[in-house]
Amino acid sequence: MSLHDDAVLVLKGFEGQDELRQVYLDHLASHPDGMWKACADGHITASALVIDPSRERVLLTLHKKLRMWLQMGGHCEPVDETLDRAALREGTEESGIDGLTLLPGGPVRLDRHHTPCAWHLDVQYAALAPEGAVEAISDESLDLRWFPYAAVADVADASVVRLLEATRARL
Numbered sequence: 725m726s727l728h729d730d731a732v733l734v735l736k737g738f739e740g741q742d743e744l745r746q747v748y749l750d751h752l753a754s755h756p757d758g759m760w761k762a763c764a765d766g767h768i769t770a771s772a773l774v775i776d777p778s779r780e781r782v783l784l785t786l787h788k789k790l791r792m793w794l795q796m797g798g799h800c801e802p803v804d805e806t807l808d809r810a811a812l813r814e815g816t817e818e819s820g821i822d823g824l825t826l827l828p829g830g831p832v833r834l835d836r837h838h839t840p841c842a843w844h845l846d847v848q849y850a851a852l853a854p855e856g857a858v859e860a861i862s863d864e865s866l867d868l869r870w871f872p873y874a875a876v877a878d879v880a881d882a883s884v885v886r887l888l889e890a891t892r893a894r895l
Contacts, residue, residue, distance in 0.1 A: 728752060728759050730806045731768050734830060734847065744834050748845050758845075761799045766843030770807055771797020772815030772851040773832070773887050774824065776870060779852075779895055782888060783859055784880060785818050786867035789840065793871075793880040795887060797846060798864070807831075811849040819868065820860025824851040832890045835883045850891040 725733075735748050748768065757763045773795040774783040784793040796818035797811065804810035808826055815824050826849050833848040861868045873892065877885050 727800060727804055727806065727810070728756065731759060731847070734807050738831055738834070741834050744836060747836065748834060748847075751845060759800050761841065764842055766845055767799065768807070769797060769799055769844045769846045770804075770810035770814055770849070771795050771846050772811045772824070772826065772849045773884075773891050774815055774819050774821065774851050774853055775891065775895075776853055777855045777857070781870040781872050782876060782891075783819055783821075783853070783868065783870050784876070784884070785862075785865040786869075788864055788866050791866070793869075793884065795848070795884060797848070807847055808849060811847070812851065815849075815851045818862050818864060819853075820862065821853050821857045823854040823857070825854075826851050827891070827894055829894060832894055833887050835887070837883065848887050848890075850887075850894060 732752055735745055738745055752758045755763050759768050761767055787794050796815040798814050800810045831847045832850050835846045837844055859868050876888050
């Protein structure tokens with residue numbers, strides 16, 4: 725099964741955000757290349773909100789290009805066999821933490837936003853860090869920091885706050 729086919733199955737099974745979910749499905753139906761950065765009309769991306777083992781904080785990255793505190797995430801790559809693996813790869817690469825595990829139940833939210841490269845149709849997951857996890861800043865980040873849940877709204881935009889709320893409801 726291709727990553728494109730996997731994304732369609734994941735989105736068909738996603739409950740909630742019906743109108744936005746349909747935008748994603750329509751995009752994939754009309755863009756065979758809709759998973760890839762090269763698709764100028766927009767592309768599916770995958771992200772993961774990393775939660776500490778005590779479930780009291782989240783790890784955010786200060787994105788180098790956007791200069792915003794965000795969850796880990798980005799473009800799908802040819803090595804990604806599934807959308808959840810793309811989210812896990814992005815989470816691992818950008819956090820420097822091995823052993824992340826995605827929360828069961830598939831994606832937590834969808835978020836469509838415009839970036840300098842194109843529209844991102846982000847499929848957002850949540851991942852638990854293992855006990856003793858130590859983060860490491862990647863080349864894509866200016867900083868990496870753990871934030872208590874209550875502090876996220878002070879540093880991040882509304883999309884990250886909504887992702888945190890949906891993640892907490894899933895926990």
